[in-house]
Amino acid sequence: MDSEEIIRITEGVEPLSDFYPKRLTDTHPDLKAAYQFGRNYFDSSAALRRFLSSSFIKETWPQEWRKSLDLFFLVRETRFISEMSGSNWLADLDLYLRHTRLRTPVLAVQNSDEFRLTFAENFAARSGSVPAEASPDLIAGALARRESPAAIQLLKAEKDRGFSNINDFFLLLYLYCLNGSVEKAEALAPAQASSIQKDWFVDWLWGELQAQFGFHPPG
Incomplete structure (x- = not known):
């Protein structure tokens, strides 16, 4: 997720006034919605495509390192799935x-x-x-x-x-x-x-x- 994507998903959202929003509320978080939202960003193949298409990464990430990234994004995805839904x-x-x-x-x-x-x-x-x-x-x-x-x-x-x-x-x-x-x-x-x-x-x-x-x- 680079700056353009952050700007897109936060458009129209008020700035946080609390580092831990909703911590004192009785409203329970919608874990299913949170999982579905996060899953899109942790899918290894899609995340790798976004990473490599980032203008910042294109300018700074060495070309020789790009070939070994697939496995690391897969590990990232497996940890997310394990923590959110078990594995x-x-x-x-x-x-x-x-x-x-x-x-x-x-x-x-x-x-x-x-x-x-x-x-x-x-x-x-x-x-x-x-x-x-x-x-x-x-x-x-x-x-x-x-x-x-x-x-x-x-x-x-x-x-x-x-x-x-x-x-x-x-x-x-x-x-x-x-x-x-x-x-x-x-x-x-x-x-x-x-x-x-x-x-x-x-x-x-x-x-x-x-x-x-x-x-x-x-x-």
């Missing part, structure tokens, strides 16, 4: 890990951020071990650094304590496969079979791991 978190994570070097989306899909990660790292350093409370953010940090073995070790500790979140089990399966240890994933899956509730996500995961890594689902 397949592991499919998003797979996209970020295997096709980008970005940190922030990886942390976000694990419900973490740089502040939480720093706090967790400092907490763990003071404790001299890995407190259970810090583990989710430390796992997210290891993934953001693309240190899958470190993330696997943290997840194995979670397994030994008893998974408090079934998504940690799914993540460990995925990382085993991603690291080439499909046999470990196949050994782990049956051990947790009784706690797995079959749904669309599990069907998707079994199919994806089988197609991408040759994983054999339990049962």
Whole structure:
């Protein structure tokens, strides 16, 4: 969105007199309308076209950088969809890990951020071990650094304590496969079979791991 588009959509709109408009009102925001409005600007292909057609970008953005923009606009779109309406978190994570070097989306899909990660790292350093409370953010940090073995070790500790979140089990399966240890994933899956509730996500995961890594689902 450049200056011309901002002028177009704000034409006739009074200036804000409050940085947080409607914060004291009882009127609830129309989330559907907000999503539909935002969706038009986050659609990756349309947003990329607008970005490249901007006169400012044409003058300032190096030509050699333009070829790699598609993926970044796709990541931007996936984060918007996830935050507004939910998404397949592991499919998003797979996209970020295997096709980008970005940190922030990886942390976000694990419900973490740089502040939480720093706090967790400092907490763990003071404790001299890995407190259970810090583990989710430390796992997210290891993934953001693309240190899958470190993330696997943290997840194995979670397994030994008893998974408090079934998504940690799914993540460990995925990382085993991603690291080439499909046999470990196949050994782990049956051990947790009784706690797995079959749904669309599990069907998707079994199919994806089988197609991408040759994983054999339990049962």
